[in-house]
Amino acid sequence: MNYKLVIHNLGAILLLEAATMVPSLAISLLYGDGAWFSFVLTIGLLVLVALPAWKLVHPEEKNLRAREGFLTVSLCWVLMSIFGAMPFVFSGVLPGVADAFFETVSGFTTTGSTVLPSFEGQPRSIMFWRSFTHWLGGMGVLVLSLIFLPRISGRTAHLVRAESAGPTLSKIVPRMSDTAKILYVVYGALSLLLFVCLLLTGLSPFDAAIHTFGTAGTGGFSNYAMSVGQMNNVAAEIVMTVFMIVFSTNMAMYFRIIRGEWRDALKSEELRWFLSIVAVFMVLVTLTIWPEYGSLATALRHGTFQVASIISTSGFATVDFNLWAPAAQLLLLLLMFVGACVGSTGGGPKVGRIALMVKAARREVHHTFQPRKVQVLRFEGRGVDDSMISQIAMFLVIYVGMMLLGAMLISLDGVHDLKTNLTAAITCVSNVGPGFGAVGPMGNFAGYSVFSKLVLSVLMLAGRLEIYPILVLFSPVIWRRN
Amino acid sequence: MRILVVGDGKVGHVLAEQLTQEAHDVVVIDEDEQVLQRTEDTLDVLCVRGNGANAKTLMNAGAAKADIIITATHSDEVNMLCCLIAKRLGTKYAIARIRDPEYNESLNILQQELGIDMAVNPDRGTAVEIGRLLRFPFATGIESFAKGRVEMVEFRAHEEDAIVNMPVHDINRKLRGIPQVLYAAVERDGDVHIPNGDFVILPGDKVHVSADMVTITAYFRYLGRDNMRIRNVLILGGSRTSFYLAKMIIPMGIHVSIMEIDEKKAEFLSELLPEANIICGDGTDQEMLEQEGLQNMDAFIALSNRDEENLMTGLFASRQGVPKVVVKNNHVSYLDLINDLGLDSIISPKTITCSNILRYVRARVNGGGTKVEKLYRLMNGKAEALEFIARLNDPYIGVPLRDLHIRPHTLVAVIVRRGKVFVPFGNDHIEAGDNVVIIACEAGISDLNEVIRR
Structure with missing residues (x-):
């Protein structure tokens, strides 16, 4: 294990994190909310720790192997969350260290689960930073670091693969740093478009920014206790519904559309699966909750928004869906096991994986009738290797296993009921945000013990980094000296 | 430049690696998923799975906007077909590896009709290289750069050679009439040293000297090494x-x-x-x-x-x-x-094939990006020779080399001025517009000003 290389790279990335706090500092000075010192202090600490790591530790061997790549990614996310939590602690918004850490992990992993006791009267800069972590975490901080530090290492594939959503890495141009640049330009442009649209619906610039970050990163932090519902702005809800869907699709697709390959780009099989699932669930949920609201229009408004919010793993809410009929709740819970598309900013197991599993299951059933039939699975117009199928199956097993183990561990608190504990674990691994019961859209995670908050933080990180980089941290292999 | 490499085999992989290091955008095409996976992990290139002779695959890989296609699959026919299709799609230059002697006989027609700009024959390339070594048996290796005007010859120093056991700056002073060559690099126990004036060459060292071929020949005659003729x-x-x-x-x-x-x-x-x-x-x-x-x-x-x-x-x-x-x-x-x-x-046919192709690619590079005009890898990549053009306003212009600070472990090896090649010594200076070749142990030098300061 080349620790020097890992430390050197981590130093560079943490310096970048210090830079990402500057906008929040500016907001603090702009609104004069008095929280500026917490950012100055954190930036100072970051520079103090990161600069020596970056400047003084020089690795002899600069090639990043898979193990160093995984370790860099996982440590990077843990450290980023630790430092990102400091403004919450210093400003007194969340004095408990575990609370602040939970909130920051929830931000960076674009989960959107919160322990914030009250929303009113909090410093605006802290609320801004809380949501800005969504925007950064959505596309990935390591991907961002490749733009500013393109020579961070010769072999960056391991870093990006560990951080980007989905089983395969989709480069769009030969250079990884150029790919990162394109992804962020697309991401930034779409975010700006969303921001302008939200302004046009009548939101204040601050509200628009907060909800842009939450939507673009598919995170789900709102600056209102009752989430989007509190604003009661149908136009904004429609805009957000559309953009939650937009940000749950592959970002590379938009680049291809701009490049004029829109016909090929829209042919994507995963996209068709995704849109079909969204459409079917929107109809089903709307029909299920129609009797409750009595009006089709209201049912449609809340049904479509909630479906888009859950499948994109954002976790915004316009109503307390905790109060819906069990059938509608179950439909939403199912969506947590689907998630967004590969290469998007969303979480969950990803549509591509689920689609392949459905196809593999169908083949397995056929196989029992016709044992001699040879059938190669096809996805996106080409054959898929059986090793890929078993990899995905194993991934899903571990994924669900983590949910169950997590639910088990947080149940030890003895505070919440089975429904709450189970959905809390599911929503954290899937990076959705709200669950059901006490952790529903209008509730929060504050009732859990420190231990449970740490468990849930690990679950969120594992979900965002797609399990393996976080499992690596717990593996003795990585800490053994060669 | 955007370069497509078809066939991710031994040669294809080395080419892709080298070309990315020289700041080209490389797309690798191969049918084997596993091979591509390995390449994707280790190199910063775009990998496209598919048959390179399939127009759709080539389109996906961006053949329409590519500058060069290099085909190095195991099949001559596929290689030629790839070149043909890529050229039709808009790729500017095509390089094909063609092995079969049958095709080599009618190579001119094939090249013309299929639009292949360069046909590489690894077997013949290897034979040419061995032939050179037989013609100059005193050399253990010969590499040429600066468009072939400068040779770098490698030989093993023996106890009886006059140049051993004395500092390099004494060689020209003490040995009367020795042709002036540049001691560019010395390999000892697997390490590469760029000798300064105090460096002492020991028997058993692998010495790399550089000059034009006439001077080199005279130099080895002086050392008494040219009496051996291969019969x-x-x-x-x-x-x-x-x-x-x-x-x-x-x-x-x-x-x-x-x-x-x-x-x-x-x-x-x-x-x-x-x-x-x-x-x-x-x-x-x-x-x-x-x-x-x-x-x-x-x-x-x-x-x-x-x-x-x-x-x-x-x-x-x-x-x-x-x-x-x-x-x-x-x-x-x-x-x-x-x-x-x-x-x-x-002799490694793989390396020879690669360097033949790289030579052609480098000749098509038009300066863009870094200030390095050309880059040659020497001694299996342990050292680099970089070619720069001296610019008018650079501070070192007109100052004798001995008054300049030269970065440690680097060497101003050759100056090409108006087509004439010479090895610079302390009294010489660099003029604007000169092509300056630097030899360095470390990679990553991108500007002449990093090497020479006043």
Whole structure:
């Protein structure tokens, strides 16, 4: 294990994190909310720790192997969350260290689960930073670091693969740093478009920014206790519904559309699966909750928004869906096991994986009738290797296993009921945000013990980094000296 | 430039690696998912899975906007077809690896009709390289740069050579009449040193000197190394390379014996090369080698298909006192081991093919991006030669080199001024517009101002 290389790279990335706090500092000075010192202090600490790591530790061997790549990614996310939590602690918004850490992990992993006791009267800069972590975490901080530090290492594939959503890495141009640049330009442009649209619906610039970050990163932090519902702005809800869907699709697709390959780009099989699932669930949920609201229009408004919010793993809410009929709740819970598309900013197991599993299951059933039939699975117009199928199956097993183990561990608190504990674990691994019961859209995670908050933080990180980089941290292999 | 590499084999991989390091955008096309996975993990390139001769695959890889396509699959036909289609799609230049001697006979027509700008034949390229070594037997390796106007010759220093055991700056002062060459690099125990004036060359060092060919020849005459003429050559293995080599050196008046184990192949060679002495027998059999007069040979060349066999027989020939031993070896990882064994001339067809292709690609680069005009990798990548153009307003212009600060472990090796090549010494200065070649141990130099300061 080349620790020097890992430390050197981590130093560079943490310096970048210090830079990402500057906008929040500016907001603090702009609104004069008095929280500026917490950012100055954190930036100072970051520079103090990161600069020596970056400047003084020089690795002899600069090639990043898979193990160093995984370790860099996982440590990077843990450290980023630790430092990102400091403004919450210093400003007194969340004095408990575990609370602040939970909130920051929830931000960076674009989960959107919160322990914030009250929303009113909090410093605006802290609320801004809380949501800005969504925007950064959505596309990935390591991907961002490749733009500013393109020579961070010769072999960056391991870093990006560990951080980007989905089983395969989709480069769009030969250079990884150029790919990162394109992804962020697309991401930034779409975010700006969303921001302008939200302004046009009548939101204040601050509200628009907060909800842009939450939507673009598919995170789900709102600056209102009752989430989007509190604003009661149908136009904004429609805009957000559309953009939650937009940000749950592959970002590379938009680049291809701009490049004029829109016909090929829209042919994507995963996209068709995704849109079909969204459409079917929107109809089903709307029909299920129609009797409750009595009006089709209201049912449609809340049904479509909630479906888009859950499948994109954002976790915004316009109503307390905790109060819906069990059938509608179950439909939403199912969506947590689907998630967004590969290469998007969303979480969950990803549509591509689920689609392949459905196809593999169908083949397995056929196989029992016709044992001699040879059938190669096809996805996106080409054959898929059986090793890929078993990899995905194993991934899903571990994924669900983590949910169950997590639910088990947080149940030890003895505070919440089975429904709450189970959905809390599911929503954290899937990076959705709200669950059901006490952790529903209008509730929060504050009732859990420190231990449970740490468990849930690990679950969120594992979900965002797609399990393996976080499992690596717990593996003795990585800490053994060669 | 955007470069497509079709075929992610040994040669394709090395090319992709080298070209990304030279700041090109590389797309690698191959049918094998696993091979591509490995490449994606280790290199910063775009990987496209598919058959390179399929227009759709080429389109996906961006052939319409590509500058160069290099085809290095195992099949000549696929290589040619890829070039043809890519050219039609809009790729500017096409390079194909073509192996089969049948195609080589009609290469001109093929190249014209299919739009192949350069056809690379690894077997012939290897033969040319060996031929060069036989012509200059004192050298263990020859590399040329600055458009072939400067040669860098590698040789092993012996106890009786006048240049050993004295500091480099004393060589020209104390040895009267020695032609002035540049001591560009010295390899000792696997490490590369860029010698400064105080560096002492020891017997056993691998010395790299650089100058134009006339000066180099005079230099070796001064050292008394040119009295050896190669007259009798024994080649192990009747491969295509052996055939090309024999065909090339027989007219030079060299007597060639080829040892081939396969009877059919031996007969075939005998038919094609009536002047050569073809022996059907096992070349790894030491008794057989001795019987065929190995001790009386001036050169032994091991070109069988197995690297290990080549190395072992080469070692045996070297112990038997054959003055010049050339061994074919494709395993780069063996090279450091071989260094210790005393085998000097190791030829790798893979490397030769790559450097031939890279030479062509570099000639098409038009300066963009970094200030490095050209980059050559020397000594299996342990050192680099970089070519820059001196700019008018740079601070070092017109100042004698001895008054400038030169970065440690780097060397101003050659200056090309108005087409004339010379090796600079302390009194010389750089003029604006000069092509300056720097030799450096470390990678990543991108500007002449990083090397030379006032």
